[in-house]
Amino acid sequence: MSTEEKKFETQNLPTKTYFWPLKRYQDLYNSALTDSEGFWAKHSDVLSWEKPWEKVLDWNPPYARWFVGGKLNMSYQCVDRHAKSWRKSKVAIYWEGENGDTQTISYSDLYENVNRYASVLKKLGIGKGDRVTVYLPMIPEMVYILLACNRVGAIHNVIFSGFSSQSIADRVNDSGSKMVVTASGGHRRGKILPLKEIVDEAVKSTPSVEHVLVIKYTGYEVVMDPARDVWAHDMLKDADKYVAPEAMDSTDPLFILYTSGTTGKPKGILHGTGGYGVWACNTLKWAFKPTDESVFWCTADVGWITGHTYVVYAPLALGLTQVIYEGAPDYPSVDRWWEIIDKYGVSIFYTSPTAIRMFMRHGEELPAKHNLGTLEMLGSVGEPINPEAWEWYYKNIGHENCPISDTWWQTETGGFMITPCPGIQSFPLKPGSATLPLPGVDPVVVDAEGKELPANEIGFIAIRKPWPGIMLGIYNGDELYKKTYWSRFPGWYCPGDFSMKDSDGYLWLLGRADEVIKVAGHRISTAELEHALVGHSSVAEAAVASRPDEVKGEAIVVFVTLKKDVEASADVKRELTHHLRTAIGTIATPEEIIFVEKLPKTRSGKIMRRLLKAVANEVPIGDTTTLDDETSVNEARAAFDELL
Ligand code: WTA
Numbered sequence: 001m002s003t004e005e006k007k008f009e010t011q012n013l014p015t016k017t018y019f020w021p022l023k024r025y026q027d028l029y030n031s032a033l034t035d036s037e038g039f040w041a042k043h044s045d046v047l048s049w050e051k052p053w054e055k056v057l058d059w060n061p062p063y064a065r066w067f068v069g070g071k072l073n074m075s076y077q078c079v080d081r082h083a084k085s086w087r088k089s090k091v092a093i094y095w096e097g098e099n100g101d102t103q104t105i106s107y108s109d110l111y112e113n114v115n116r117y118a119s120v121l122k123k124l125g126i127g128k129g130d131r132v133t134v135y136l137p138m139i140p141e142m143v144y145i146l147l148a149c150n151r152v153g154a155i156h157n158v159i160f161s162g163f164s165s166q167s168i169a170d171r172v173n174d175s176g177s178k179m180v181v182t183a184s185g186g187h188r189r190g191k192i193l194p195l196k197e198i199v200d201e202a203v204k205s206t207p208s209v210e211h212v213l214v215i216k217y218t219g220y221e222v223v224m225d226p227a228r229d230v231w232a233h234d235m236l237k238d239a240d241k242y243v244a245p246e247a248m249d250s251t252d253p254l255f256i257l258y259t260s261g262t263t264g265k266p267k268g269i270l271h272g273t274g275g276y277g278v279w280a281c282n283t284l285k286w287a288f289k290p291t292d293e294s295v296f297w298c299t300a301d302v303g304w305i306t307g308h309t310y311v312v313y314a315p316l317a318l319g320l321t322q323v324i325y326e327g328a329p330d331y332p333s334v335d336r337w338w339e340i341i342d343k344y345g346v347s348i349f350y351t352s353p354t355a356i357r358m359f360m361r362h363g364e365e366l367p368a369k370h371n372l373g374t375l376e377m378l379g380s381v382g383e384p385i386n387p388e389a390w391e392w393y394y395k396n397i398g399h400e401n402c403p404i405s406d407t408w409w410q411t412e413t414g415g416f417m418i419t420p421c422p423g424i425q426s427f428p429l430k431p432g433s434a435t436l437p438l439p440g441v442d443p444v445v446v447d448a449e450g451k452e453l454p455a456n457e458i459g460f461i462a463i464r465k466p467w468p469g470i471m472l473g474i475y476n477g478d479e480l481y482k483k484t485y486w487s488r489f490p491g492w493y494c495p496g497d498f499s500m501k502d503s504d505g506y507l508w509l510l511g512r513a514d515e516v517i518k519v520a521g522h523r524i525s526t527a528e529l530e531h532a533l534v535g536h537s538s539v540a541e542a543a544v545a546s547r548p549d550e551v552k553g554e555a556i557v558v559f560v561t562l563k564k565d566v567e568a569s570a571d572v573k574r575e576l577t578h579h580l581r582t583a584i585g586t587i588a589t590p591e592e593i594i595f596v597e598k599l600p601k602t603r604s605g606k607i608m609r610r611l612l613k614a615v616a617n618e619v620p621i622g623d624t625t626t627l628d629d630e631t632s633v634n635e636a637r638a639a640f641d642e643l644l
Helices: 003-010 023-034 036-046 074-083 107-123 140-152 165-175 195-205 232-237 274-288 305-317 336-344 353-361 387-397 478-486 526-534 570-583 609-616 630-643
Strands: 055-060 063-068 091-096 102-106 131-135 155-158 179-183 186-188 191-193 211-215 229-231 253-259 267-272 295-298 321-325 348-351 377-381 404-407 443-446 458-463 497-501 507-512 516-519 522-525 539-549 553-562 592-595
Touching: 023 036, 036 055, 036 063, 036 274, 063 274, 074 107, 074 140, 074 305, 091 107, 091 140, 102 107, 107 140, 107 232, 131 140, 131 165, 131 195, 140 155, 140 253, 140 305, 155 165, 165 195, 165 253, 165 267, 165 570, 179 195, 195 211, 211 232, 229 232, 253 305, 267 274, 274 305, 274 377, 274 404, 295 305, 295 336, 305 321, 321 336, 353 387, 353 553, 377 387, 387 404, 443 497, 458 507, 507 516, 516 539, 516 553, 522 526, 526 539, 526 553, 526 570, 539 609, 553 570, 553 609, 570 592, 592 609
Parallel strands: 091 321, 131 155, 131 179, 155 253, 179 211, 211 229, 295 321, 295 348, 348 377, 377 404, 553 592
Antiparallel strands: 055 063, 091 102, 186 191, 253 267, 443 458, 458 497, 497 507, 516 522, 539 553
16 A cells, blocks of 8 residues: 555545545546446345346336346345354344333344244235335334244335324325334324334224234333234244245345425335345445444434434344434433443444434534444434534544544435545545446536536536446336436436535535435425425415524525404414324424415416525524535526426
8 A cells, every 4th residue: 555545544634635536436436337247246135036137127118127137135135144153142223212221133133033923924914015104113023023024025104203194194095015014102202203103093094904913112001902913922922934936036126115306296116126235235335344243323203204214224134233222312401312332332323414413502512422333334314414513523433543434325225325435545525525427327516408517516416327326116116216316318317406516526515406305314305394294274385494503504494364254363374283293293393484465476477486485584593505606506597496
């Protein structure tokens, strides 16, 4: 290794100047582009294939099918191959409940539980291709159930436990799920989330559901419908110890995960097996450089894509030890997470800018009370991280020893796309930039016509080639798939984010360019909120905008015109808030509701969203933007609006 390369290896400090070339990174990056077949042939080794694949990629735009002809099972990757090796006694999961309960789960425990749950699913008539909706808290059974679904070839459809009965019913119906798996309750800030009760309400209008499988948790009393509901602990008594993993085609679906787009209805993002698995494992290795000694902790809920890929699939397929924590970050006190890092000796810690900003508010004394010296790598995800939060994280959590992988990606991309990758080569970081694309990712920053922009100009990001983690499509939504992602810049994948490439080639991801907003990193569509609002008997018209929020990144601001005979009042505001929480879930809680006489519209009747946004922003809650050129964003937004 040359002295210059050595400098790279040790230098992780944020800096504006750095050494070029990034040899190891660039060699790998180039080989993924110039010899895609050879590159992915080599990197597909990260999984154990029951039948080797015949073709790396079948690219029939806009559909990409990876590792065609190959057969494999994801639960085999995550449990069998470890349970049969020296890793059988290795800890797979340190689980900690919000109330202080703990479990240490080895890979052989995991193997046993996944098999038994697979047997339960089979006995309840679940098999290959069936859809199973999962509405669970962050308990070990969440992992068992997902892997048990894989094992029998079923497609899981996880719904975050903050969503309402109505949202569950919509997703169950769209996916045609035969079963819903839930728990009697879950813990959240010392209270019980009545999950089974919420499901009971939902399944009143879901004719496809034959069974609700219930895991007893929290001691919360529930009512069981004998014709439909089944206790997991009863079924487990007679469960088989071993269920042979179903040999799935690499291109078979693994899961559906609903996410918000620009339409009023969430889209069921459908992911495949082989390509997704290869992408999940390699991206984790590249961005976080895990070893068998690592203790990995991704704080995301499995209800979101981050939890799917970086709590369930990648860490378990790689045989890592990880921490799963059930509850809120600030319960019973705001140093709960630092206590957990200290207790389990966490070495890789991956969380969101919203969490970091929340901790910043409470001061550096709290993390300082705990030993965070085991940390080696940090990560951030879900929304742009502002440089202040980045610096605070780097200094107070990483103690200036840990690089931060700011990972930019989406539900649709399956895994990280643009991120620092110390697992390939360390390079200097810039707070607020997700840095460089991973091998296989070919991004370009373009204007509204799809013309590549010069350095330092803000435009839209597009991806010019398919990568293994790309979704199979939208469940029940072929036309929507083509229109949403592929029609704007034909042939290229359009993520819908603003971006800028600086003169060093680093990419800055600057937030959504469409009507999707990110509240505490959670993805919500303004159309979905508006659709729900007009469903309320007092509302004539509704429009939703976002406002910057010091902690949550963005907050929801609602504009409504009321029906003739309805008086604007605090009561109506309360009712509308309640209505949104019931129609969508707690993540849809508005920050502010503004009653207006008329919504601003163009002559053709289109709501002038930029105007509403300007009004929503009139009451600034602090500067959270990472941009120094607001005007160009507005110009870019104007151009984007034209396209919509
Ligand atoms: C945003 C979450 C800036 C982005 C994994 C994207 C980010 C949307 C980052 C996808 C990041 C995610 N920097 N923005 N590091 N990570 N985003 O599907 O706007 O919930 O389009 O996936 O989150 O959200 P999703």
